[in-house]
Amino acid sequence: MFTQRAALLGFVAFCFYLIGVVNSLPSFYYVLTWLVIGVLGASLGIALLSLIGLKCDLKIARARASASFASHDGAAPSLAAALSNSGTLSKTSVVLEIALRDDHNRLWLERFLLAAIPSGAAIEANLPLVQLKRGHYRLEEARLRGSDVLGLFHTQKSLPWGEMAHQEIFVGPPIVRVENRHHGGGGQRSGSQRAIQSGRSDELRGTRPYAPGDDLRHVHWKSSARAGDLVVKEFEQAGRDTPLVLWDGAAATTWGAREWDSTEWSLIGCASLCQSLLARGVPCDFARLDAAPLLVEARALVGGELPSPLTDALARARAERSISLHEALQQLPALSTRFYSTVFLVSASLSPDVMQNAQFWRQRGTRVRVLLVDGASLGARSGERRFRKNNGRFPVQTEGAKSIAVRSDNYDEQAAQLRRHDASVVQVRAKPTDQSPQTVLHAALQELF
Numbered sequence: 001m002f003t004q005r006a007a008l009l010g011f012v013a014f015c016f017y018l019i020g021v022v023n024s025l026p027s028f029y030y031v032l033t034w035l036v037i038g039v040l041g042a043s044l045g046i047a048l049l050s051l052i053g054l055k056c057d058l059k060i061a062r063a064r065a066s067a068s069f070a071s072h073d074g075a076a077p078s079l080a081a082a083l084s085n086s087g088t089l090s091k092t093s094v095v096l097e098i099a100l101r102d103d104h105n106r107l108w109l110e111r112f113l114l115a116a117i118p119s120g121a122a123i124e125a126n127l128p129l130v131q132l133k134r135g136h137y138r139l140e141e142a143r144l145r146g147s148d149v150l151g152l153f154h155t156q157k158s159l160p161w162g163e164m165a166h167q168e169i170f171v172g173p174p175i176v177r178v179e180n181r182h183h184g185g186g187g188q189r190s191g192s193q194r195a196i197q198s199g200r201s202d203e204l205r206g207t208r209p210y211a212p213g214d215d216l217r218h219v220h221w222k223s224s225a226r227a228g229d230l231v232v233k234e235f236e237q238a239g240r241d242t243p244l245v246l247w248d249g250a251a252a253t254t255w256g257a258r259e260w261d262s263t264e265w266s267l268i269g270c271a272s273l274c275q276s277l278l279a280r281g282v283p284c285d286f287a288r289l290d291a292a293p294l295l296v297e298a299r300a301l302v303g304g305e306l307p308s309p310l311t312d313a314l315a316r317a318r319a320e321r322s323i324s325l326h327e328a329l330q331q332l333p334a335l336s337t338r339f340y341s342t343v344f345l346v347s348a349s350l351s352p353d354v355m356q357n358a359q360f361w362r363q364r365g366t367r368v369r370v371l372l373v374d375g376a377s378l379g380a381r382s383g384e385r386r387f388r389k390n391n392g393r394f395p396v397q398t399e400g401a402k403s404i405a406v407r408s409d410n411y412d413e414q415a416a417q418l419r420r421h422d423a424s425v426v427q428v429r430a431k432p433t434d435q436s437p438q439t440v441l442h443a444a445l446q447e448l449f
Helices: 004-022 028-049 162-166 191-198 221-227 262-279 308-315 325-330 333-337 353-363 375-382 408-420 437-448
Strands: 054-062 064-066 078-085 091-102 107-117 122-128 135-147 154-158 168-172 200-209 231-237 244-247 284-288 294-298 342-347 367-373 396-399 402-405 424-428
Touching: 004 028, 028 154, 054 091, 054 135, 054 162, 064 308, 078 091, 078 107, 107 122, 135 308, 168 308, 221 231, 244 262, 262 284, 262 308, 262 342, 262 367, 262 375, 262 437, 284 308, 294 308, 325 333, 325 353, 342 353, 353 367, 353 408, 367 408, 367 437, 375 408, 408 424, 424 437
Parallel strands: 064 168, 244 284, 244 342, 342 367, 367 424
Antiparallel strands: 054 078, 078 122, 091 107, 091 135, 135 154, 135 168, 200 231, 284 294, 396 402
16 A cells, blocks of 8 residues: 555656656656666565565453553553464564454554564564553454555555454553551451451351352361362351442533543542452442443452452443432342441532432441542543633533532532531542642542541
C-alpha cells in the first residue's frame, strides 16, 4: 500500500522527467528520474518481503485486571505472542496491531513494535494492554504490518483468531490501596478477634472439598487422607461481621470528564473498599444497583487481586439506574435475607432515595458509611464549561418533577441529611489545585475506614 511519502517521491520523479523532456535537458535529469523509480521499486520489494515467513500465534495471558492510573502503576491485561521467522531475511520494524471493541461499540487499537526477528528465530513476548480503560472488550482483529526501511510502502496480513474469537477481556477500575492503620496492642489476637477478622465464627459446621483460595491452615488432614484429596473445615459464617459495599448506579450522575469523572471515581472507591477489606482478611459482598442489579460475594483475594466475578461486575457497571433504590434492592432478594454489620454506600447522587436507603439499613441495625462523590467539584476540576463559575447555569439532576442543581453546596446538604439519618459520611471533593485523583481518593478512603 502506498504511503504519502511514496506518493510525494513519485511526484518529484515525475516533475524531474517533465522538466527534462520539455527543456531538452541533459541526461542527468533522466538519471535522477530513474534513480527515484529504482528506490521506489526496491522499497516496494522490501515491503512485500517484510512479512513472508513470519508467523504469530496469540493467546490471552491475562483476561482480567485493574485499569491503571496515568502513571501505568497497575497490572494490565495482556496477550502472549509467539513469533517465528522461517524466511531467509531478518524482519525489522514489524508492527503487531490488536483491535478490540467495547460495549459502547468503540474501537480500541493497541500497537506493538517488533524491533528485530532474525531469520530462523522464534521468540515469545508478553504484550501488556496498558491503554485500556475500565470496561468489557471483545477481540475483533489482529494483524501484522510490515514496511520498507524508508517507510514508503507497507503491507499487512490478518492473523487467524481460532479460539480467541470468543474470548473476552475485563478491565476493572484502578485501585487505591489503603493501608491498615489498626494495630493490635501486643501483636497477638484472641480467637474471637481472629474469627471476626476472617469473617467466620469458631463453630465448626462440617467439611468440604478444597477450593482455590482457601486457607491451608483450615485443611482437615484426617478427612483429606481418607478422601485422597484436600478437604477443608467449614465454619459457621459470622454474617454480622460481613460488610456490604453498595454502589447506587443512579442514572444522570456522571459529571466531569477524563480522569475527573464521578462515575469512575465512585467505582474506584468501590473496588478500593473491597480490596482493602479482603486484604484485611474480611469477606465482603458487593451490590451493583445500576440498570442490571447484581450481587457478588467476595471471600478472598486471588493472587493479591480481586476475584474474577467482582472484576467482571465492576468492569460492566454503568450509571443507568432509572428506578428507585428501593425497587433496585427488591431485584436482589438475597440482600433482604442477610444481616450486614456495615454497609458502605458509594454514591454521586443528590436524590432523596439515598437518605431513604440509609434509613432502611439503620432500621435493620446496620452501620451505614457513605462515600459521597461531589460531582460538581469534579466537573469544575475537569474544566467543563457548564461548571465554570462565570457560567451561572449549572447542570441539574432530575428527580421526578424536581430538578436539583449539581453544585457543591447541594452535596453538602445531601451529606447533612445523611448524617441526620445517623450515617457516617465522607465527601470526595476535588479542589482546583489537586494534581492527582489518587491522592484525593486515598485521603477519603482512609477517613472512611
